[in-house]
Amino acid sequence: MRTGIIFKLVMLQSLAVSCLGQDFDFFYFVLQWPGAYCDSRQSCCYPKTGKPSSDFSIHGLWPNYNDGSYPSNCDPDSQFHKSEVEDLLNKMAEKWPSLACPSSDGVRFWEHEWVKHGTCSESELDQHDYFDAALKLKDKANLLQFLKSAGINPDDGFYSLKEIKNAIEEGTGFSPGIECNKDPSRNSQLYQIYLCVDTSATTFIECPILPQGRCAPEIQFPKF
Numbered sequence: 001m002r003t004g005i006i007f008k009l010v011m012l013q014s015l016a017v018s019c020l021g022q023d024f025d026f027f028y029f030v031l032q033w034p035g036a037y038c039d040s041r042q043s044c045c046y047p048k049t050g051k052p053s054s055d056f057s058i059h060g061l062w063p064n065y066n067d068g069s070y071p072s073n074c075d076p077d078s079q080f081h082k083s084e085v086e087d088l089l090n091k092m093a094e095k096w097p098s099l100a101c102p103s104s105d106g107v108r109f110w111e112h113e114w115v116k117h118g119t120c121s122e123s124e125l126d127q128h129d130y131f132d133a134a135l136k137l138k139d140k141a142n143l144l145q146f147l148k149s150a151g152i153n154p155d156d157g158f159y160s161l162k163e164i165k166n167a168i169e170e171g172t173g174f175s176p177g178i179e180c181n182k183d184p185s186r187n188s189q190l191y192q193i194y195l196c197v198d199t200s201a202t203t204f205i206e207c208p209i210l211p212q213g214r215c216a217p218e219i220q221f222p223k224f
């Protein structure tokens with residue numbers, strides 16, 4: 001009798017997951033160097049609260065498949081509700097700032113990230129837990145400190161891609177994906193760092209697959 005009920009519950013749960021199509025293999029936790037975002041667009045707009053600190057900021061926490069593809073926009077019925085993350089808003093403004101123009105308070109950026117990516121991990125994390133998990137991961141991975149310890153500073157200097165990867169691997173224990181973009185003089189520069197995280201969004205893991213980074217062997221680390 002009991003096993004019958006448990007069996008039904010398990011079936012119901014897997015049915016719910018497959019109906020919502022929210023299965024995925026791991027997360028990319030993507031951190032961004034704000035100086036490179038601003039350089040590549042030759043413009044960006046600081047949040048209404050002022051210039052973000054000179055540190056990596058969060059771009060997103062993206063559910064991914066092991067083959068490199070990814071789900072997106074998984075639940076049209078789930079909108080971003082500021083009220084669900086009220087207690088996190090100060091930290092989000094600090095660590096997950098929007099640099100898009102015109103100046104904003106970040107809500108549009110968070111809304112975009114929730115709707116496109118967050119809704120695809122709803123089987124694991126509700127909206128509050130999703131944003132909370134990203135903030136906690138940011139605290140765990142102090143990338144700027146790892147780079148500085150290796151003598152790699154945001155000073156417009158050029159550093160070898162290998163040196164950058166090694167410094168982050170040394171600090172986090174896992175080898176990262178590095179994405180570059182171009183500054184106005186067409187220099188390849190450090191734009192985003194991809195770390196991989198397990199499906200509970202708490203533990204860094206070795207990346208099952210890394211994104212194409214489009215980096216030159218020597219890349220610029222722009223000032224911000």
Ligand code: AMP
Nearest residue numbers: 028060062063064068069070116117211
């Ligand atoms: P987004 O913030 O989702 O608009 O994504 C920014 C860029 O990252 C997009 O242009 C995509 O090409 C890429 N991207 C977004 N999600 C993923 C993902 N899960 N895996 C790999 N690349 C992604």
Ligand code: AMP
Nearest residue numbers: 032034037057058059097098099100109
């Ligand atoms: P990209 O990675 O340049 O393909 O950007 C993908 C999308 O995310 C674009 O719509 C960007 O404008 C947006 N985006 C990326 N980083 C930020 C940021 N720091 N603030 C606001 N929007 C961003």
